[in-house]
Amino acid sequence: LISSGTSISQLMDQDKWERHRMVDRFIVEFLTxxxxxxxxxxxxxxxxxxxxxxxxxxxxxxxxxxxxxxxxxxxxxxxxxxxxVLPASAHSLLGTLCGLVLVFRTNSSYARFVEGRTAWGALIRHCRDVARLSMYIPDKRLRRRLLELVTAYAYVLKARLRSGRTRSDPTDPTAFKDIPDEAVRRCITEPALAEKVLESVSTGNRCLYTLLLISKTLKASLAKGLPSDIHWNIEESVSNIGLSGGICERIIATPxxxxxxxxxxxxxxxxxxxxxxxxxxxxxxxxxxxxxxxxxxxxxxxxxxxxxxEPFATLPLTPLCAVIERDLGIAIADMETNEDAHAFADANAERVPDVVAR
Amino acid sequence: LISSGTSISQLMDQDKWERHRMVDRFIVEFLTxxxxxxxxxxxxxxxxxxxxxxxxxxxxxxxxxxxxxxxxxxxxxxxxxxxxVLPASAHSLLGTLCGLVLVFRTNSSYARFVEGRTAWGALIRHCRDVARLSMYIPDKRLRRRLLELVTAYAYVLKARLRSGRTRSDPTDPTAFKDIPDEAVRRCITEPALAEKVLESVSTGNRCLYTLLLISKTLKASLAKGLPSDIHWNIEESVSNIGLSGGICERIIATPxxxxxxxxxxxxxxxxxxxxxxxxxxxxxxxxxxxxxxxxxxxxxxxxxxxxxxEPFATLPLTPLCAVIERDLGIAIADMETNEDAHAFADANAERVPDVVAR
Amino acid sequence: LISSGTSISQLMDQDKWERHRMVDRFIVEFLTxxxxxxxxxxxxxxxxxxxxxxxxxxxxxxxxxxxxxxxxxxxxxxxxxxxxVLPASAHSLLGTLCGLVLVFRTNSSYARFVEGRTAWGALIRHCRDVARLSMYIPDKRLRRRLLELVTAYAYVLKARLRSGRTRSDPTDPTAFKDIPDEAVRRCITEPALAEKVLESVSTGNRCLYTLLLISKTLKASLAKGLPSDIHWNIEESVSNIGLSGGICERIIATPxxxxxxxxxxxxxxxxxxxxxxxxxxxxxxxxxxxxxxxxxxxxxxxxxxxxxxEPFATLPLTPLCAVIERDLGIAIADMETNEDAHAFADANAERVPDVVAR
Amino acid sequence: LISSGTSISQLMDQDKWERHRMVDRFIVEFLTxxxxxxxxxxxxxxxxxxxxxxxxxxxxxxxxxxxxxxxxxxxxxxxxxxxxVLPASAHSLLGTLCGLVLVFRTNSSYARFVEGRTAWGALIRHCRDVARLSMYIPDKRLRRRLLELVTAYAYVLKARLRSGRTRSDPTDPTAFKDIPDEAVRRCITEPALAEKVLESVSTGNRCLYTLLLISKTLKASLAKGLPSDIHWNIEESVSNIGLSGGICERIIATPxxxxxxxxxxxxxxxxxxxxxxxxxxxxxxxxxxxxxxxxxxxxxxxxxxxxxxEPFATLPLTPLCAVIERDLGIAIADMETNEDAHAFADANAERVPDVVAR
Amino acid sequence: LISSGTSISQLMDQDKWERHRMVDRFIVEFLTxxxxxxxxxxxxxxxxxxxxxxxxxxxxxxxxxxxxxxxxxxxxxxxxxxxxVLPASAHSLLGTLCGLVLVFRTNSSYARFVEGRTAWGALIRHCRDVARLSMYIPDKRLRRRLLELVTAYAYVLKARLRSGRTRSDPTDPTAFKDIPDEAVRRCITEPALAEKVLESVSTGNRCLYTLLLISKTLKASLAKGLPSDIHWNIEESVSNIGLSGGICERIIATPxxxxxxxxxxxxxxxxxxxxxxxxxxxxxxxxxxxxxxxxxxxxxxxxxxxxxxEPFATLPLTPLCAVIERDLGIAIADMETNEDAHAFADANAERVPDVVAR
Incomplete structure (x- = not known):
């Protein structure tokens, strides 16, 4: 929406910053x-x-x-x-007031925009933390399930934030119903679990239900030997993932x-x-x-x-979800090539046997 | 109050945002x-x-x-x-000053509004955390009591924040005495406990008393086998629930x-x-x-x-309480169908027996 | 000071908000x-x-x-x-600048006011946390002593923040020497301890000394069977109580x-x-x-x-201390009627014996 | 960029502050x-x-x-x-509005600048925490590896933030491709590990991969006898290091x-x-x-x-990385001269034998 | 510097606030x-x-x-x-813009001032926490060493922040080289340790080295029986002490x-x-x-x-260091009169023997 379909669905990189910064922008912007x-x-x-x-x-x-x-x-x-005729002076007083009010309003809107973006940044961060800490889960199956559910959470949250439908203007790119089904089925490799996540929309809060499933996975991991303090660290990250979702909901719910x-x-x-x-x-x-x-x-x-x-129509949520999927994919791939990790540990073991022996 | 009875008691959704954003708003707002x-x-x-x-x-x-x-x-x-006649210049100086002061005041009021809403957002978040973490409480009865007390806390807090009564203008929709009795009796299924919560108004701080009851439930849960670190995590969420209430009280108490x-x-x-x-x-x-x-x-x-x-007359506290009731209801319903959770654990057990056996 | 003796010593409630909001305020304020x-x-x-x-x-x-x-x-x-004659234009430039500087200054002062009030809000919150968590202290005597010392801390801090004396204007209601002796003796039921707190003014930092006494009480509680993690949670609340005091001191010390x-x-x-x-x-x-x-x-x-x-002359510190005294009083009263708590635990035990037996 | 090549690559010190503050700056700045x-x-x-x-x-x-x-x-x-001719009054209204908008924009840009700098400050802080806490790692080899990987992370993050290439203006000092290879190879003394870090660029997120390697080192340290609570403290610092990186990425990705x-x-x-x-x-x-x-x-x-x-073109990232390298170098040097630390412990043991014996 | 030599080296108290607030200030300030x-x-x-x-x-x-x-x-x-002649209107537009920019700049400078002061406030708070928590260190010698090193840290940090030298104006009271040697030797009663702190300037980061020494003391205390969770609480306070130093360094390093x-x-x-x-x-x-x-x-x-x-030339760092020295001195004095603490514990033991016996 913000100026063309492309800027909605993209993250900035160094090339775009350079175009953004070039001094010809004054002429270019004026002509466009x-x-x-x-x-x-x-x-x-x-x-x-x-x-x-x-x-x-x-x-x-x-x-x-x-x-x-x-x-x-x-x-x-x-x-x-x-x-x-109105005297210009009385009118310009009103103009100054309008200007101040307008700037105040823009400021508040921008603060909401930044808050929404920061919440997604925190979501990415805590997803990465879960990815990193999940290496302590001894059971590979549960670890994979955990990472998949976390990835699915991002898509479920996105769907919740973009639940709108355009009635008046079907060409408006910011207003469309986001259906997470395809993404959730792609992320979660256990079909039964994916269906469970998708069906939970009937309870009224699919995000919360997904978090409950994540906690159940963690509870099962705890029973399978995940150290208790690491377990709680992951639970805290999950709680923070829920916090990010809550902030987004608050921004949507209260203008x-x-x-x-x-x-x-x-x-x-x-x-x-x-x-x-x-x-x-x-x-x-x-x-x-x-x-x-x-x-x-x-x-x-x-x-x-x-x-x-309402920043979620403008923010590039789809690329942000893709970042989460990629980063959790790195952790899953790393888990699959666990041989490498074993080698890492072994190499270490070989090099420092005397220290260990001591 | 803010513009019609309806906007007080509603949360925004995507449809309303669309109406909010449409470019005809300039004409519509002018005519209304x-x-x-x-x-x-x-x-x-x-x-x-x-x-x-x-x-x-x-x-x-x-x-x-x-x-x-x-x-x-x-x-x-x-x-x-x-x-x-006053010269316009001297008068317009005063006008600029008034404008700046007015914007400063609006800014500060808005910051209070945002703080109040954020406190309720945090309340919802921590209630969800309690809901999620309560799955580790082995005793179903205590778990249900905990969730019910937390739900009741939201209604008790709402009643405290809207304790006013209109004397001059009985039609003013923002000023009414909020009676939590019906909601507390609905949420808490143990009648004796509900009465205890309601009666505690005589001590001067019903919110604090409800939190004390929650802590007592947690202490009993600890005695019944709730792992010690999970116990403290819930206590921390309860402490944060109290913090949200404290922020609201501060906003009410100090203009x-x-x-x-x-x-x-x-x-x-x-x-x-x-x-x-x-x-x-x-x-x-x-x-x-x-x-x-x-x-x-x-x-x-x-x-x-x-x-x-004073944002609590404007904020949609009733729908926010309903969100808490719904979300804690999901957790209670999930607990009731614990068979399902057992199935979840079992399915897991069936699928990964060799890993466990290892 | 801010407008009459009464507004200093009061917290707002719903009635006062209504008067505050009424549309006649424009006329009333003008006439007063x-x-x-x-x-x-x-x-x-x-x-x-x-x-x-x-x-x-x-x-x-x-x-x-x-x-x-x-x-x-x-x-x-x-x-x-x-x-x-000075030309109005040159003068009005200076006027705009003065206006901006004045608004900036007011903004900064208001931020200090809010920070001071928030610090007291945090103090109340952490005192309530101590009240709630103290129920895990097995020794009633130490529990009571802890709660009393925390109440006394609030009065000692208030006395520190209002240590001034009016020299030029004896009728100025904001400037008076606050003597905490009466309040400390009322809060602390052990006379020797109360004297110790009062005498410690000679060390130069009575607040810190009170906190040291609280920590000693906690150390003794730990020795008497307070679970180690709960002990540390209380210590953290005490540390935060100290933080609130530190923020107030910073506001006083640096304009x-x-x-x-x-x-x-x-x-x-x-x-x-x-x-x-x-x-x-x-x-x-x-x-x-x-x-x-x-x-x-x-x-x-x-x-x-x-x-x-300097917000502590304006903020209603006395009512805030009274809130702390009331809330900690609720916890002490609840402790005294511990029979009731036993009954609570018993009722629970009676209702769910089969679950426990399982 | 900000004014000459030198100010990009330097941190301020007291001498520069003095030049910055001198009252001749008005004339100097005007002439330059x-x-x-x-x-x-x-x-x-x-x-x-x-x-x-x-x-x-x-x-x-x-x-x-x-x-x-x-x-x-x-x-x-x-x-x-x-x-x-346009009347000056109508035009000056637009001028005031432009001024307000411009100041708002500058304010927002500056907030991003401060946030970027603060993220790097937090990165330095958490690197120092890792350096300090690493003294509890009993295995010297793992400790050295941990410190080296953390140093490498700073360079890898810098490379990620400065990934641009100038197309239009080859003399622009802010736009260049930052290659971390030399620095990573210098910091990490195990060549195999350095190559692993450098190759991981193919996974799409070299920073995350470096953090995964750090966590693996910590997991190995845990197995070698690092106390469990210290282990988690370091993990938390590592998580915060990741957070700093995430904030920087967010600033780059969203203008x-x-x-x-x-x-x-x-x-x-x-x-x-x-x-x-x-x-x-x-x-x-x-x-x-x-x-x-x-x-x-x-x-x-x-x-x-x-x-x-986009503050990372302007901030002195290279000197900040050098600070991290220096500070972690102090910890490594301190580890090498561990004899000194033993002496420290011994001296202590000698002096207080009676206290210990008691 | 800010207005006379005295206001740099003083903290405000109630008397000064009163002078600050008196309504004659308008005339006094004009005449001075x-x-x-x-x-x-x-x-x-x-x-x-x-x-x-x-x-x-x-x-x-x-x-x-x-x-x-x-x-x-x-x-x-x-x-x-x-x-x-220039038309006043065009010129006054520029004047408004200058005004806005000037206010923005002052705002940002003031934010840095507040941040610097808050960092020192946090430093004092965490030093007090260390003082309070150090009572759990069983070894008196190590406890004293810990408190002394923390006191020395404040002076070492002050010296780092005021490392400048005036070249152009030898009478400028804000610019002088701060030598911490005398203060460090006064605070640390073990001469060897004091020399070690002072010599570490050659490593390039004396602050970090002092923190390393503090951590070593804590490690030794852990070995001597300091409970593990208290140990980590102190480590966290030490980490926060380092954070305060880091914030100050960031403010100095980046204008x-x-x-x-x-x-x-x-x-x-x-x-x-x-x-x-x-x-x-x-x-x-x-x-x-x-x-x-x-x-x-x-x-x-x-x-x-x-x-x-650059707020550290203006802030009263010397009195703030004196506050830290006084408060840690209270803790040391309290330790020396440990008989009193024993009495405290004994009195308690005498009063509640039946409870203990139960």
Whole structure:
């Protein structure tokens, strides 16, 4: 959504940072305004405002012409725009206030965006910790099950966060129903377990159910000889995985107070609707493009703020899930080539026998 | 309160986010101003200010007419508004300051709102942790009691945070006495225990007493064979549940320094009361709607700030409690169908007998 | 201090929030300006500034009259205020800067206020944790001593934070020497121990000494059979109690850099002293109330900022200590009626004998 | 990049702080503008804007001359700049908004910079903790291997964060491919292990693989007699080392929402492109240097913001890695001279035999 | 430095807060401007700016006089300042931007100041924790050595943070080489150990070496019977002590991005250098004091920001170290009078023999 389909589904790398940083960006960004998603979304309200301004500019002339044509004496003959003019100073006070409120709103939206991204960063971190610590699970089967369930959790969480469906605009790339079935079946090699995870949607909280399954696997591992303190370390990582999910849910469930968002939109609309009365007298027909540009720039900030307020439509969740799948895959592959690990231990044993013997 | 009865008692979902994000919001919000709660609450002061402005506009004419009628020579014949005019520059300085202070206040209120919501998010998380870890409690009865007490804690905390009663405005949806009796009796299946929780209100801190009961249940579980380290992990979650309650209490008990709130209100009122002297000379009767609109937009920010300063009237606490009840219900249901868990363990045992045997 | 003696010594409850939120606050606050503490404290500097402005307004007339009376030709006959006038634009730049600096300062002061309050919130929380966990201490006497010492710690800390004495203004309610002797003797039922706590003021850090006594009690409890992991959990809570005290001490010991506070005060004074040269030429005698009002509103923000910079004079420490005493009292009372706890355990034992037997 | 090649690769010390603080900096910085990297990068867009302004200034004269020469009557004879003039007030509103947005953006970039630096600070801290705690590993060989792998991790992480390659500008000091091979081979004295670390780049996550090797070393140490609780303390430090890496990856992978960056650049360009219509009428040819300076100062803030948005090109990662290598080298050296430590223990044993004997 | 030699080396107490808060501060601070350090440091650049302004004011007259005297016709006879005048609006835009940037910079500097102070607060807290927990070390000698090494660490860290030397200004109280030798020798009663700490400066990281010595002491204590879990609690406190040191080092090593600081200084200088062209036409000779005052107020904020950017020159490190020495001294004294502790335990034993016997 944020500007083209591609930026949603990608993580930045050094090449993209370089393009991002190049000094030609000022010209490039200026020329690509017509392709920007924000611009296309705002085209309708901005055009409406421009048309409204044009009406206000034309009104006195039209009224005079009409009166002349119909030979009606206007009730207020000396009527002119000048009597409707607002003083710029009173209006600019409102403008400053709108600006401060807008920046505050953008700030709060951005904080939610960062919090959402950080929660996914923490999710990746704790998944990696589980991957690393799982090497102490003596039972290979349980270890694999644990890693698979953790991978599945990421996909299940993603599906929960993107449960929407577009009604009004089927081409909107941010709104689609995310179905985790394929991914869960790919990650979990035991079909019965995969079905159990998928069916648990009926209990109302598939994420929690997946975590319960993970804890059951850990309980079984404990019974199979996983050292007790390592067991609890993994449980703590699992608890933190649940925390990341909880943060995401909180962000989805609670927006910035709605009355605040509404008040901001209302202030902006009132400000823009009264602006022509300030600038038409001095600028005439030039007001029309001027208002269009101002409306684009100001409503654009509100639009971006509202897009990142719910960050999971914008964040590259699919690549992040792929990172988790890859990293847990490294741990599974490492487990499979456990011969190598044995060799590692053996090489070590050979080199330091005297220390051990001591 | 925040804008209609419904938004208080609901969590956002993807459908609502879509409505929230649609670009028509600018028009919709503008047209629904008359239905907004903030508008209806501010109608009185805004109308008063408009009337006050009308008086100022009318005064010179009225005085002149009265003098003419009563044929009294005015002591200051050349009297006109122009002599009372404030220069816009001095006034706009005060306006900038008011704007900054207002934004600071809103910011601080919003931080309290976020902190309150985060505390409830943490409460949910730790309740889920208790639910997950309770599977290690060997005694089913104690496990059920623990989960029920934790569910009850959420309702008891909610009741504590919404203990108010409306005296002046019985229709105000944010102010009502929350009685947890029904919910506590529903959650706790042992009637004696439920009564004990409910009666403890006389000690002065029902929340703390509920936590003491939880700890006693844990102590009994420890005696019944709950592994010692798991016991402490649950105790830590319980301690964090208490922390969430403590944060909520702190938010309720300590507002933004009252002198600050008062100074802001005073600055705004003084600013609005002197504004007519700035704009009446140039705008005449147009000042009346102008002041009304400005007062609505500016006092509206203060009003929203003061509403979210005490966030528990605005936050959807009832649905959040329902989430806790549902999630702990999943754990209880899972416990009841423990046969399934046994099957899980058994299936596992069947599949990996050789590993165990090794 | 912040606005009347009462608001210092009270915690907010739902009733007060309702009054706080009512929409009449704009009128009420405006009418109560003369009773506000901030106003009464600032009366002196504001009046001085108003007098100074009056002199500037009167000066040209006085000089002209005096010259006429004494028939002295003025060296600069065409002298008028106009030549001393500052352009509003240059001055308003300084005004914007002052505004930003003032808001920054208020923000930092408020952050200190919140930090101080949060530290006391954490103190309450950890005291409750100690209360809850102390149920594992088998020796009733040591348990009671522990809870009493923790209660005493709160009073000792309060005394440390409010060690001031008013020299210049004996009626100032925020400045008084807090003597903890009465409270400590009430909380600690062993007189020898209470004396020991009180005498330790001579070592230079009574708080640390109280914590050492708590740790000694815990060491003795450990020797009497307190399980080792629970012992350490309590030790951690005690460490966190010490942390809360440390945060408070840090806030007391280190203000916002003094040079910053001074620079802000200097900027404000210079801005206000030069303001008459900007507005007197256009406003004449109206400048006097105008400057008085502006000075009150602007210096008021600085005054509030400086009051909450050291938050322990403003925060309701006495009620917070009372909360701790009440909550630890609940735990002590619960211990005394341990029969009840035995009954609880017994009831449990009776109900689930078969499970235990299994 | 930030201003010269040297400031990238250095840590500040007291001497540099003194130069940084000296009051002559105002003059020095002003005179060194032409050498600043920001200035040289912005020279192109600023010159373009100045040329554009010159065209606007010259246009009416040129058109008039051309018309006179070619003896063509202009279609709009009374044409003058005055008709294209924008009112300063409308434009300055946009300017305030741009300023707020710019400051918000810089703030967010700076927060990312601080977060990146703090992550490296935490990395250093946890490496030091591993160094300190490794003294409990009884096997010297494993201890050395652990410390070497941790040192290598820092270099591997650095290589991951600086994986870019400059395509457009080969002289740009911030963009180069960082090859860790030499450093890894220097740090790890077992060549087979070093190769294993280097080859693991093929798995897609060399950092994770290095952490897996560290955990394997710890598992082997556990088997060789490292006490279990110390083992877990080190594991936790290793987990935190992974966390630091994860934070850095997150910063690299997710920029400030691109639509926001683009909107800011577009606003600035539109503001600067319309500025000549505001100032040319009053300033004439003086507008050209004026616009050049304004563009440099305003675009400079955006440029700096975008440079520190990806902080790993700017932060002195090489010296920070050297600090880790030095500090872990101290621990290794201390281990080698373990005789000294034995002496330390012996001296102690000699001095306090009676206490021990008691 | 921040305002006089005394405020560097002192902690605030209630008396100083009272002076800080008194309402006369506005007058006092205004009158003490000439004694302020910031003023004396800025005297040079402010005077230079005032002289520059005076030149601009005098220039037209001087040129005219010179031309008249030398009877040269000026090439541009109608030359006057008016043609060089900048419009106030364009300039004030730059002023707003400078203001925002300046406030952002001050904010960031202040955040560093608070972080540095908080790190020292945490250091004190963890030292106190070590003091409290050390009572579980059975060997008195090792306990004393531990406490002494921790005290020495504070002095060693202070010496590291204040390693500068003044080259340009020998009277500057903030810049001096801090030699910890005397303090370390006073704190550590075993001369050999003190020498070892002092000599370790050659390894490049004396702080880390001191921590290694502390860990060795703990290892020896573990061997002498310190319970294992208490041992690890102390190790964690030691790790946190190291963390505090690491935060301080990070603050020293990494300033706010230099390009940002430079850009701010450049913007301010350009703004002040062009200001005369805005105000000289209307204000004439009054511009000179006006520019001097503005320069003092604006550059003063930058100056304060740059002073607190490196907070360890400003923070009262010496009194903070003294606090640590005092608090650890209380623990040592308490250890020496262990008879008292025995009595404490005995009294307890006497009072509750029946409970023990049970």
């Amino acid at each position: 305004i017509p392709q920007s998603t924000v611009f296309s979304r705002l085209l309708k309200p901005c055009t409406a405002l421009a048309a409204y301004t044009a009406c206000i500019v034309a009104l006195p002339t039209v009224v005079a012409l009409a009166a002349a044509k119909m030979q009606i004496a206007l009730p207020f003959p000396a009527f002119s725009m000048a009597q409707l 910035i107070p709605l009355s605040f968002t509404r008040h901001t939109a209302r202030s902006l609309v009132i400000w823009l609707l009264t602006l022509p009365f300030v600038i038409v007298p001095t600028m005439g027909w030039m007001s029309v493009p001027c208002i269009f540009t101002l409306a684009y720039l100001i409503l654009g900030i509100d639009e971006i703020g509202i897009q990142i307020e | 101003i008359p239905q907004s709660t903030v508008f209806s609450r501010l109608l009185k002061p805004c109308t008063a200010l408009a009337a006050y402005t009308a008086c100022i506009v009318a005064l010179p004419t009225v005085v002149a007419l009265a003098a003419a009628k009563m044929q009294i020579a005015l002591p200051f014949p050349a009297f006109s508004m122009a002599q009372l 933004i320094p009252l002198s600050f709130t008062r100074h802001t209100a005073r600055s705004l009122v003084i600013w609005l009361l002197t504004l007519p002297f700035v704009i009446v000379p140039t705008m005449g009767w147009m000042s009346v709607p102008c002041i009304f609109t400005l007062a609505y937009l500016i006092l509206g920010i203060d009003e929203i700030g003061i509403q979210i300063e | 300006i003369p009773q506000s503490t901030v106003f009464s404290r600032l009366l002196k500097p504001c009046t001085a500034l108003a007098a100074y402005t009056a002199c500037i307004v009167a000066l040209p007339t006085v000089v002209a009259l005096a010259a006429a009376k004494m028939q002295i030709a003025l060296p600069f006959p065409a002298f008028s205020m106009a030549q001393l 916002i850099p003094l040079s910053f506070t001074r620079h802000t005060a200097r900027s404000l004074v210079i801005w206000l002293l030069t303001l008459p040269f900007v507005i007197v030429p256009t406003m004449g005698w109206m400048s006097v109330p105008c400057i008085f009002t502006l000075a009150y509103l602007i210096l008021g923000i600085d005054e509030i900022g400086i009051q909450i910079e | 503008i032409p050498q600043s990297t920001v200035f040289s990068r912005l020279l192109k867009p600023c010159t373009a804007l100045a040329a554009y302004t010159a065209c606007i200034v010259a246009l009416p004269t040129v058109v008039a001359l051309a018309a006179a020469k070619m003896q063509i009557a202009l279609p709009f004879p009374a044409f003058s700049m005055a008709q294209l 400030i929402p691109l639509s926001f960056t683009r909107h800011t650049a577009r606003s600035l360009v539109i503001w600067l492109l319309t500025l000549p219509f505001v100032i040319v009428p009053t300033m004439g040819w003086m507008s050209v240097p004026c616009i050049f300076t304004l563009a440099y100062l305003i675009l400079g803030i955006d440029e700096i913001g975008i440079q520190i948005e | 401007i000439p004694q302020s350090t910031v003023f004396s440091r800025l005297l040079k650049p402010c005077t230079a700016l005032a002289a520059y302004t005076a030149c601009i004011v005098a220039l037209p007259t001087v040129v005219a006089l010179a031309a008249a005297k030398m009877q040269i016709a000026l090439p541009f006879p109608a030359f006057s300042m008016a043609q060089l 706010i991005p230099l390009s940002f600081t430079r850009h701010t200084a450049r913007s301010l200088v350009i703004w002040l250098l062009t200001l005369p062209f805005v105000i000289v036409p209307t204000m004439g000779w009054m511009s000179v004091p006006c520019i001097f005052t503005l320069a003092y107020l604006i550059l003063g904020i930058d100056e304060i920001g740059i002073q607190i950017e």
